[in-house]
Amino acid sequence: MARFLRFWLSPSPQRALVIGGSGSLGSSVISVFKNHWETTNLDFIENKEANYNIVVSPADDTEKHLAQANEVLKGKYDMILSTAGGWCQGDIESANVFSQVEMMMRNNVYPSVLAGHLATKYATETGIIVLSGSLLVFKENTPSMLAYGICKTMVHNIALNLSTKQNLTSENRIICLVPDILNTEVNRESMPSADHTKWVSPMKIAEKLYEWGDGKNVPENGSFITFKLDKDVTIEYM
Amino acid sequence: MARFLRFWLSPSPQRALVIGGSGSLGSSVISVFKNHWETTNLDFIENKEANYNIVVSPADDTEKHLAQANEVLKGKYDMILSTAGGWCQGDIESANVFSQVEMMMRNNVYPSVLAGHLATKYATETGIIVLSGSLLVFKENTPSMLAYGICKTMVHNIALNLSTKQNLTSENRIICLVPDILNTEVNRESMPSADHTKWVSPMKIAEKLYEWGDGKNVPENGSFITFKLDKDVTIEYM
Structure with missing residues (x-):
């Protein structure tokens, strides 16, 4: 109740910019943050729960995405997160290894570079910047x-x-997230024989991110953080 | 004389494929290897000292470069080297950081992926594969x-x-080379006040690579190797 009143009385809520806010982790972030924060999603598809959407085309390069972002973004953001990501299997011998590298660059690397670049212009002085890596890697x-x-x-x-x-x-x-396999429907279906009971859901990760945004248990600068599910979800420094 | 006779009498010399064989390190490699090895250069410009050239266009993607390589390459290669590389300055705040990443991908990453991919098809069973990294990084x-x-x-x-x-x-x-600044004219001119006396020349590195190709002091698989100039050039495991 106290938190609600504080928010309700506050003239301007905290603000989050989510690169990849329509994906499984990003949409969880927007769901968790939306009641108390202003949320802006930058992704290939709209997220109707977000206050603002910057819908970019996968056919355009990141400079074009940046230009579109600059038209919409105003003021400063308390959190800037890249929750974008993509996965594919294939080794160096694969005939399509080159197009796989290009696809993984677009899915994983360019959103991270964009988040970092936007942070230099739009992060508040105490802003938290979050990128999405991989525990396995x-x-x-x-x-x-x-x-x-x-x-x-x-x-x-x-x-x-x-x-x-x-x-x-x-x-x-x-802060760089290095999650293990996320507990999503797609992952459960593609790995039916794996033990899903220890997989952490995107919503649980989003709740931890919300805590950080709220000033609680914020990991140190430069941390690599993973998530473990026992009874509860806990964060671990790598 | 013995080596010359051995080469001259040998029905088939050893063979090197150099990705980036027109650059400063690559052309040194071809200069050193050419008297005793068959050399093939894959680069944007021809190297007249090489026995074979695969001249590719920077406007084409790596899949096209691969297709061109597959037309020319025959049999197996004892060494497959990526000596390609490029450098640029600029931080995350630079407006052109995205195009810089693309340029560095084309200059450094795709030639390495191509070398690795070609190695799976064209390396001899004891072949040495060399990539070019950076000591500073x-x-x-x-x-x-x-x-x-x-x-x-x-x-x-x-x-x-x-x-x-x-x-x-x-x-x-x-083997991954992680050289320090190379002693080239361009580097000396761009860093006039640096101490050039400890910089290793590309020719000296090419001579070390030739030793490895000749079976001498070959670094272990998975090594990261740099070069130090004292009286002589020595290799160091990182």
Whole structure:
């Protein structure tokens, strides 16, 4: 009740910009944040729960996406998150390895570069910037999913570079999520024999992100964070 | 004389395929190898010292480059090297960071993926595959040269993935070069106040690569190798 009153009396709610806010993690973030935050989604499709949408075309390059974002974004954002991501299987021998690298760049890397670039212009002085990596890639080489692995490694490296805060304030925090397999319908169906009981749902991750936005248990700048489900979902520093 | 006779009497010399064989390191490799090896260069411009050239267009994608390579390459190659590379300065805030990432992908990453892909088809059973990374990026975060750093990190990760040898033989070796600044005219001119006396020339690196091709002091599979100049050039495992 106290929190509701504080929000209700507040002249301007906190603001989140979600790159990839129509995907499984991004739409969970917008669902969790929407009651108390102003939310802006940048994605290939609209998210009707978001206050603002920047719908970009996969046929356009990231510079065009940036131009569209610059037309819509105003003021400063308390959280800027890239929840975009994509996965594919295939090794170096695959005839389509080159197009797989291009696809993984578009799905994983460019949204991260865009989030970082937008953060230099639109993050508040204490703003939190979140990128989305991969626990598997963080821990192991992944030759069977070469394009995915090398692109997620690049996301991890973008986070490390941003966390030097050359282009941000000393109070900004860059956090790289390195989740394990998410508990989504698609993942359960594609891995029917796996043990789903330990998989963390996107909603649970979104709730942790909301805590951070609310100033609670915010990981340190430069952290790589994964999520474990026991009775409850807990975060772990990698 | 003995070596010359051995080569002259040998029905088939050893064979090297150099991706980027017209660049500063690549042309040194072809100069050093050409007297005793058959050399094939794949690059945007011809190298007249090479026995064979596959001249590709920067306007075409890597799948097209691969198709051109498949038309020319025959048999097996004892060394497959990507000596391609490119550098640029610029941080996450740069308006052209997105096009810089694309350029660095084309200059550094796609040639490495192409070399790895071609190795699965054209490397001999004991063939050596060499990729070109960066000592600076291997050791540090490089936010001032973000696109370069994230793309060289990707090259390092490609090397780690290839060195699992999922798509190669147990006797193949993947070696990732992580040179410091090369002693080239361009580099000396662009960094006039630096101490050039410790910079290693591309020819010296090419001579080390030739030793490896000749079976001498070949680094272990999965090695990251740099070069130091004291009196002589020595290799160092990273």
